[in-house]
Amino acid sequence: MATQMTETFRMDERSVGLVETKSATLFEPPNELELENGMRFGPISVAYETYGQLTPEKDNAIFICHALTGDAHAAGWHSPESEKPGWWDDFVGPGKGLDTRKYFVICANVLGGCHGTTGPSSINPKTNKPYCLSFPFITVSDIVKVHSELVRHLGIERLLSITGGSIGGMQVLEWDARFPDQIHSAMCMASAAKLSAQGIAFNAVGRRAILKDPNFNDGDFYDNEHGPRSGLALARMVAHITYLSEDSLEKKFGRRLQHSEKLGFDLLRETEFQIESYLHYQGKRFVERFDANSYLYLTKAMDYFDLTNTYGSLEQAFSCGAARYLVTSYTSDWLFPTVQSRELVSELIRSGRHVTFLEFNSPYGHDSFLMEEEINNLERLVHPFLDQLYFVIRGETN
Amino acid sequence: MMKHLGGLMRLKQYCIPDPRAENIDEILLDEIEAGSRVIDLGCGDGRLLHKLREEHECFVQGVELDMEEVLIAMHRGVPVLRADLDNGLQGIPDDSFDFAVLSQTLQQVRHTKELLTDMLRVAKKALVVVPNFAHWRVRFQLAFYGRAPVTEELPYQWYDSPNLHVMSMIDFQELVKRLNLRVIKELPIIRDRAVDHAWAANWRAVSVLYVLERASEVSHQ
Numbered sequence: 001m002a003t004q005m006t007e008t009f010r011m012d013e014r015s016v017g018l019v020e021t022k023s024a025t026l027f028e029p030p031n032e033l034e035l036e037n038g039m040r041f042g043p044i045s046v047a048y049e050t051y052g053q054l055t056p057e058k059d060n061a062i063f064i065c066h067a068l069t070g071d072a073h074a075a076g077w078h079s080p081e082s083e084k085p086g087w088w089d090d091f092v093g094p095g096k097g098l099d100t101r102k103y104f105v106i107c108a109n110v111l112g113g114c115h116g117t118t119g120p121s122s123i124n125p126k127t128n129k130p131y132c133l134s135f136p137f138i139t140v141s142d143i144v145k146v147h148s149e150l151v152r153h154l155g156i157e158r159l160l161s162i163t164g165g166s167i168g169g170m171q172v173l174e175w176d177a178r179f180p181d182q183i184h185s186a187m188c189m190a191s192a193a194k195l196s197a198q199g200i201a202f203n204a205v206g207r208r209a210i211l212k213d214p215n216f217n218d219g220d221f222y223d224n225e226h227g228p229r230s231g232l233a234l235a236r237m238v239a240h241i242t243y244l245s246e247d248s249l250e251k252k253f254g255r256r257l258q259h260s261e262k263l264g265f266d267l268l269r270e271t272e273f274q275i276e277s278y279l280h281y282q283g284k285r286f287v288e289r290f291d292a293n294s295y296l297y298l299t300k301a302m303d304y305f306d307l308t309n310t311y312g313s314l315e316q317a318f319s320c321g322a323a324r325y326l327v328t329s330y331t332s333d334w335l336f337p338t339v340q341s342r343e344l345v346s347e348l349i350r351s352g353r354h355v356t357f358l359e360f361n362s363p364y365g366h367d368s369f370l371m372e373e374e375i376n377n378l379e380r381l382v383h384p385f386l387d388q389l390y391f392v393i394r395g396e397t398n
Numbered sequence: 399m400m401k402h403l404g405g406l407m408r409l410k411q412y413c414i415p416d417p418r419a420e421n422i423d424e425i426l427l428d429e430i431e432a433g434s435r436v437i438d439l440g441c442g443d444g445r446l447l448h449k450l451r452e453e454h455e456c457f458v459q460g461v462e463l464d465m466e467e468v469l470i471a472m473h474r475g476v477p478v479l480r481a482d483l484d485n486g487l488q489g490i491p492d493d494s495f496d497f498a499v500l501s502q503t504l505q506q507v508r509h510t511k512e513l514l515t516d517m518l519r520v521a522k523k524a525l526v527v528v529p530n531f532a533h534w535r536v537r538f539q540l541a542f543y544g545r546a547p548v549t550e551e552l553p554y555q556w557y558d559s560p561n562l563h564v565m566s567m568i569d570f571q572e573l574v575k576r577l578n579l580r581v582i583k584e585l586p587i588i589r590d591r592a593v594d595h596a597w598a599a600n601w602r603a604v605s606v607l608y609v610l611e612r613a614s615e616v617s618h619q
Contacts, residue, residue, distance in 0.1 A: 022432065324477070344488045345479065350491045352435075352457060356472060358480040384472035 015085070016051040016100055019076035021116055022256075026149050031144065035174050036139040043125070046150050047116020048108035050081035051092060052100030052148045054156070059393060062098055062386075063147065064088065064107040065164030065171035065369075068298055069290055070240075071115035074107035075100075090375040093268050097379035103160065103386070105379050110171075111146045112138045120293035122223060133219035138297060140167070140305045141366030144174045148182060158182055160390060165189035165369035166336060167298070170305045173344070177311055180321030187326040187382065189369040190333050191342035193314055193347075194306040196375040200334055202242050203299040206235030207266045210292045219293050231293040233283030240282045245332035249275060324354040326385045328378065330363050330368040356385065421590040422501055422527055423449065427609055428584070428592070429525055430454065434496040437461065437521060439483055439513075440503040444471025451476070459495070484508045486529075487516040495521035502605065504528050505561045514577055514610070523582070524610040530586070530603045533567030537601075551604045567600045576611060583609035 011017055026043030027033040035041055049072045054061060055239060064074050066087070071110045075092035077085050088107075091097040098105050109117035112135070120135035149386030162183050169191020176186050195203075210216060221227040241249075253275040257263070264272060271277035311317035325348055329341035338359045348355040360377055362368040369378065407411060423446045432454040438447050443459030448471075450456040458479040462468050471478045484507055498521035500513070505528060507513050510592075517524040529552060539547040546556040554561065565573075567586070574581055585592040586603030596602060 345489055346489045349459060349494055354477045355459075355481070356468075356477045358468070380469060381472070383471055388473055388475045 001166060011351055014093050014095055015075035015089070015380070018080075019049055019051065019073070019078065019086070019271060021049050021072050021078075022045050022147055023116060024150060026146065026153060033142065033149075035136055037148050039136050040355045043162070044111060044118045044146055045116065045122070046108050046111075046118075046146060048062075048150060049073055049086075050107075050154075051063050051075050051077075051105045052103055054104040054154075058156050059158070061104045061106060063150070063151060063159050063162045064092070064098070065147065065168035065175075065381070066110065066143075067166040067168045068302065069286070069295075070109075071113065072107050072109040072117075072175050073115070074105070077236070086369065090370075090372045091378065097375060097382045098163070098386075099383070100263060102390070104137065106154070106258050108147055108150055110143045110298065111292055112143070112301065114291035114294040117146070119291065120219065120297060121291045130220075130222045132222070135293070139299070139301050140170050140174050141178065141203060141310065143301065146161050147171070148175065148179050151182065158184060160393065161185040161187055161386060163187035163189070164191070166191055166366065167305070169273060169336075170195075170302070171204060171384065172306070173307055173317070174310075175327075176321045176323055177307060177317040180323065183321075183323045184393060185326070185385070187385070188341075188344070189328045189378070190330055190336045190341075190366055191344075192336050193221060193303055193308060193317075193344055196336075196340070200236060200240075200303045202335075203282045206297060207355075209234040210296060212293075216292070219296075221292070222368060224309050228292045228311070229287045232287050232290065233280075233282040234338065234372075235292075235295060236286040236290075237279040240279060240345045243336045243365060243367040245334065245363060247332060248364045248365055251363070253278060314344070315351050318348055318351035318353055321353070324385075324389060325356065325379065327355060327357045328369070329359045330365070330374075331359060332363050333366045333368065335366040419502075420445075422587070423604070423606075425587065425592045426499060426501065426525055426527070427439060429453070429607070429615045430456065430497055432456070435459075435494065435521075436497045436499060437490070437495045438501075439487075439517070440500065441466075441476070441478065442452055442467050444474045444476030444478065446452045446499070446501075447471070447476045447535070448474040449509050460617075466504065483513060486512060487520055490520045491517055493522070493524050493533040497521055499592075501525075501527040503527065504567065505563045508562065509578060510563060511573070514573075514579065518579060518610065522611065524579075524608075526608045526610060527605055528565065528570055528608070529605045530567055530600065531564045532568070532600050533604055534601045567603065567606055570606070570608065574608070579610045580613040581608055582611055586608060 003042050024046050025043050027044045032040035032042030039190045070087050073086040074088045075086040092105055109115045112119045114121050120131045124131045162172050162175050169188040172186045174187045210228050210231040213228030215226050216228040256274045258274045258277040273330055307317045308314055327341050327345050329338040345355055345357045362374050364371045368374045435457045435461045436450055439461045441447055441462050444460050447458040447460050451458045460471050460476050461481050462478050463482050468478050500519040520554050535549050536547040539545055585597040585607040586596045587605045588602050
């Protein structure tokens with residue numbers, strides 16, 4: 001979720017190289033998607049990317065569920081002129097955590113998003129105008145149903161694994177509960193069976209900032225050059241704080257000033273401290289790439305996610321599946337604290353599931369699963385987890 | 399400095415010091431019925447659990463602190479929770495296993511009583527292998543040389559031993575009684591073999607396997 005600084009194009013042997021986003025159209029009428037709120041919705045365009053080669057047996061596919069503001073572009077470069085590679089490029093590629101020499105990796109933009117998959121900024125074919133707030137209310141479950149259909153559309157019966165962090169981890173859990181026969185394993189990072197009250201609180205502040213922006217115009221702002229930019233930037237600034245930790249902020253910025261050595265005693269100077277300047281920069285970059293309506297829809301989907309509520313109990317949610325689990329959390333993550341991962345693990349054990357759990361000692365907060373500094377630790381764990389499972393599966397099918 | 403030493407201690411803490419670990423595994427395997435649910439506390443590289451899963455169709459779960467060991471266990475396909483036994487077994491639901499195994503580790507944990515009780519919270523039976531510090535070699539070294547004993551089974555100098563607690567068979571039996579647990583089986587391990595009803599066991603046993611259960615459960619039967 002933290003925006004990386006600009007990198008230069010690299011085509012080393014550990015990069016998947018140049019990639020492009022593909023698109024599939026699913027749920028065309030009369031086979032619309034049945035949403036959790038009872039409505040039917042379709043058609044749905046899904047933007048996705050793939051890396052590596054699918055085996056003739058189609059048994060080496062891994063699906064990445066991206067986090068709140070991610071997209072289908074998980075790895076590689078769109079062009080040599082791109083400012084940076086895909087959002088999980090440190091983890092996906094030849095010899096990396098998800099090793100594209102062995103595995104076929106898929107990542108798709110979520111339903112309700114704004115990077116190619118149908119969302120509130122997409123054109124409604126019935127009106128030829130953007131959906132805006134007429135886009136239906138969606139949930140994590142709806143997002144997963146679309147992913148699941150995409151996998152079928154790609155001709156893959158069963159995924160070797162699904163993975164994701166944060167709301168991506170929620171999709172992983174939902175997938176296991178809803179389509180247990182479609183996966184052999186699940187890797188759930190820095191996530192939880194439900195969003196905490198604190199998490200809902202921060203999302204509420206973010207939504208409020210957007211809704212109260214004078215340019216919001218009830219979500220109908222696409223022909224306005226500005227739109228609720230300041231509201232969306234403010235939402236991002238608040239959220240960004242929750243992705244980091246007190247410790248990492250202290251180390252990275254401390255009380256250092258941005259432009260001068262001395263305090264300016266200027267009330268309205270907004271970027272005086274380095275941390276202020278950093279947050280402003282994050283907000284500004286974010287509005288260039290994200291849609292305010294998508295932000296409303298997706299944070300709400302995150303707030304609504306509650307596996308216990310949907311399935312009666314966690315034990316019931318986990319009782320149908322047999323996929324192996326890898327659950328990881330980070331010591332400094334206060335948005336999805338370890339105690340929530342432990343709760344998941346407890347219930348997985350109670351349900352007789354194959355579960356490995358590790359808490360990593362990391363100073364980087366919730367975003368640790370995306371940080372280059374932490375990727376090596378994750379990679380060391382994911383390699384034996386996937387390799388041993390793949391070995392077993394190949395043994396079974398041969 | 400203290401932190402560094404702590405780290406080093408930790409690395410060694412839950413490794414099985416006994417080079418005859420495989421023999422002990424065999425002795426443990428004999429006590430576990432096929433198809434059982436087994437949790438191994440301090441499972442190391444997952445050797446025992448791997449065998450239980452592959453050859454005895456058990457549902458297994460390992461607990462291990464050392465990262466390198468965790469990774470080896472994962473290479474074997476053994477599920478592991480990375481955790482410090484000194485923090486207890488919180489998060490492991492009641493009665494979720496048939497057997498909880500603790501092999502050559504009890505003497506190294508901080509909260510002995512709590513861990514034993516907790517094992518029988520999560521499992522019906524506890525299999526505990528403890529070293530016998532009343533073995534004649536140990537007694538001999540202390541009595542005749544006046545030195546803290548260093549033997550093949552207890553290979554540590556007093557200043558770098560991971561063993562926090564020193565106990566004999568008699569001591570362990572007393573603790574078990576005090577915790578209101580019942581000994582179903584006591585198998586002294588003498589020359590790599592489990593010997594039922596051994597004579598002078600508290601002199602001869604290098605270590606001992608205890609099979610324990612909650613005493614309260616006995617009254618129901």
